[in-house]
Amino acid sequence: MTEFTVIDDPIEFQAACRLLAAGTGPVAVDVERASGFRYSQRAYLVQVFRRDAGVFLFDPPAIGDFSPLQAAIGDVEWVFHAASQDLPSLRELGLEPATIFDTELAARLLGHERVGLAAVVEDTLGITLKKEHSAADWSTRPLPDSWLDYAALDVLHLVDVRDAIAAELEEQGKSEFAAQEFAATLSQPPRPPREDPWRRLSGLHQVKGARGLAIARSLWEAREEFAQQQDTSPGRLVPDRSLVAAVLANPQSKQALAGVQAFNGRASRSQLDRWWDAIVRGREAPAVPRERGHSDALPPARAWSDRNPEADARLKLARSLVEAQAEELGMPTENLLKPETLRRVAWVPPELTTDAVASALADLGARPWQIDQTAQKIVDAFVEAGQSVDQPAAPES
Incomplete structure (x- = not known):
């Protein structure tokens, strides 16, 4: 059994913060949410470990104000595994690290074949973790002891993993790569609200007109409103497929909607008035949506040879060189340079100089180390592609 202290009392919370402030070295931090169960992405458990202090499992709904914890550890390095997943929930609590170390991201840069927490702990420390409660409903109270033990193990070994990974980064000459990636993760702004989020309904392609x-939009909005009120994951109330089934069935009365067998889910009948009203609103809405949403997405690469053969040639040659560079560095290609970044530069290329390509990559979010490793190779590929396209076809014999 792992040693840990569950903190759900303000007085105990203050004492735990003092212990953590007096600890040594970085702090390991993890968050458990209730994704798939709750509407929000709030933290339902925050796990913190620091050497000479111990493991503390903080209960956010019971504690409320986390400013004492921020004051205790805010100025030291926080160690995460997949920090981008946890930072938004922590920020909701007012918890903001000054610097981070991300063991998952570092493992990718190092070329580890397996980058899940259990795999990285086993590969670096030889310790086997059981990952049996990762999809649990962490809003449950009281939390079972086995869940708490699992949560404690998520941070107990993380600082040791950080030290082993840091040594490996230094050995491979990738410490600066990692530092830039960590800083980029920490400074990443929140994603802007998605335009027409209802268009992500699974199966919406079946709806015509x-x-x-x-x-469909009206039903999605009604479900979102109710899910937010109930703090319940929308799909647990009425699945996407059921909303789409209701649209396709085109019921002419509330009773007919109730008779649609494929319209199911735990709130499909208890909230029948809500869904029927949404259908009526959708039928009477004066403004209907466009049949296709706005998108700045590029055409799929398989269509480039017909739609933009010059860009197709640039992409194929540059992708080959970037992939070879990633292989030489011993990391996945997408960690050297995002495929979408390369596609956008290939589709509308800047002036074919290293400085111009470097500027274009930076505008698309590439980090300095990525630019150093790829900009000249992209220029070389684009120049070669232009020469091959410009060459006249060989005469027929």
Whole structure:
């Protein structure tokens, strides 16, 4: 059994913060949410470990104000495994690290074949973790002892893993790569709200016509409103497929909607008035949505040879060189340079100089180390592609 202290009392919380402030070295931090169960992405458990202090499992709903914890550890390095997943929930609590170390991201840069927490702990420390409660409903109270033990293990070994990974980064000459990636993760702004988020309904492609889309939109909005009120994951109330089934069935009355067998889910009948009202609103909405949403997405690469053969040639040659460089560095290609970044530079290329390509990559979010490793190779590929496209076809014999 792992040693840990569960903190759900303000007085105990103050004492735990003092212990953590007096600890040594970085702090390991993890968050448990209730994704798939709750509407929000709030933290339902915050795990913290620091050497000479111990493991503390903080209960956010019971504690409320986390400013004492921020004051205790805010100025030291926080160690995460996949920090981008946890930072938004921590920021909701007012918890903001000054610097981070991300063992998952570092493992990718190092070329580890397995980058899940259990795999990285086993590969670096030889310790086997059981990952049996990762998809649990962490809003449950009281939390079972086995869940708490699992949560404690998520941070207990993380500082040791950090030290082993840091040594490996130094050995491979990738410490600066990692530092830039960590800083980029920490400074990443929140994602802007998605335009027309209802268009992500699974199965929406089956709905034809603007009026049908208006009904689907109205049902999605009604489900979102109710899910937020109940703090319940929308799909647990009525699955996407059920909303789409209701649109496709085109019921002419509330009773007919109730008779649609494929319209199911735990709130499909208890909230029947809500869903029927949404269908009526969608049918009567004066403004119907466009049949296709706005998108700045590039065409799929398989279509480039027909739509933009010059860009296709640039992409193929540059991708080959970037992949070879990633292999030489011993890391996945997507960690050397995001495929979308390369596609955008290939589709509308800047002036074919290293400085111009470097500037374009930076505008798309590439880090300095990535630019150093790829900009000249992209220029070389684009120049070669232009020469091959410009060459006249060989005459027929």
